[in-house]
Amino acid sequence: MSNKDVEIMENIYSENDRIAERIQKSLHEQGIYAINVMGAPGVGKTSSLIKLIKGLNGVKAYVIEGDIESDIDTKKLKALDIETVQINTGGACHLDGILIENTLNDLGLNEPGVLFIENIGNLVCPAEFNIGENCKMLITTVAEGDDKPYKYPLAFEKAAIILLNKIDLLPYLDFDMDYYIRGIRVLNPNAPIIKVSAKTGAGFDEVCEWIQSRM
């Protein structure tokens, strides 16, 4: 990239950060705790949200569902009476502050609670953009392999909590748990790493407790 391109990219980042701060302030005033849910395609972001929202009973939950195309996940969530608004980016590889700010009104946040913002399925770009969240939750899976922290460090570094999903598949895979955890700890010494299965429900109690302790 030329110097001019770099300058434009820096402007995009700093403008985004200003919008993200504005969103964060507004959500805080409304008593909303916002979680930016990141992960590669097919790691089980939506199915994990379903388990979490069920587990957080007594807590009002909202979802912003980010997808390039389709409203498959929004339909799933709405069928469970979860208040959900769809964002289709039509190609863009991450959510940003402008998209979220334009969407919040559609959600009608009428009581305090938790807002899950499901980002585009992408282990790279979403980690670079704040979208007004209180924290980032990263979902990875045993099926993706144990070397992901070494290859995609930024998402692991920025996560406040890391879910290792599809733990039910572990018997059928070669997954070195020590290697995976060591890779994360170099980048992120403190984030809880919680083994879960959105299929069996294992582990989500612990994630719910963590969320409630932060609200």
Added chain:
Amino acid sequence: MSNKDVEIMENIYSENDRIAERIQKSLHEQGIYAINVMGAPGVGKTSSLIKLIKGLNGVKAYVIEGDIESDIDTKKLKALDIETVQINTGGACHLDGILIENTLNDLGLNEPGVLFIENIGNLVCPAEFNIGENCKMLITTVAEGDDKPYKYPLAFEKAAIILLNKIDLLPYLDFDMDYYIRGIRVLNPNAPIIKVSAKTGAGFDEVCEWIQSRM
């Protein structure tokens, strides 16, 4: 994005296309057939390449290995005497023409054959950039779920061949094969969809035959 930003993005795309054409011409003159290997993180791009290169015996094979960070996969390939050059993008979410052009000299393409360019693990951005390839190969997995063509259409649309990997895990997953294939066919009526397992080796003979028929 402002009109100015859009204009800059268009310039980036058209400049990239010019470089990609130059690369393609140069590779063609050297008798090299280039395959841009795309897929989300952890779908088994490198392990598939190992099976393919073994299966393509008698064909000289080269690899350009794209990663944000780490040289884990390059080490794996070199240990098998496969000629490999690493590109670390240091954050960038896809390979582009400039990166490939700057790397080709390091490979020392001294005889005709096949060049696999393993893109960054990302089901979104790599599909937008030509890098001088003859065709794009998309690798997906049964573990990612059957709805991926509906959510990430561009990669499926642009692929000349689609591998459905980790077929050995099928007994342990809810994966609707018809739904997956129907989703692809709307976008891409003709690309072969080949079920493979980089763990057991199943299906790679068929992929090798397809590659040899195109060279």
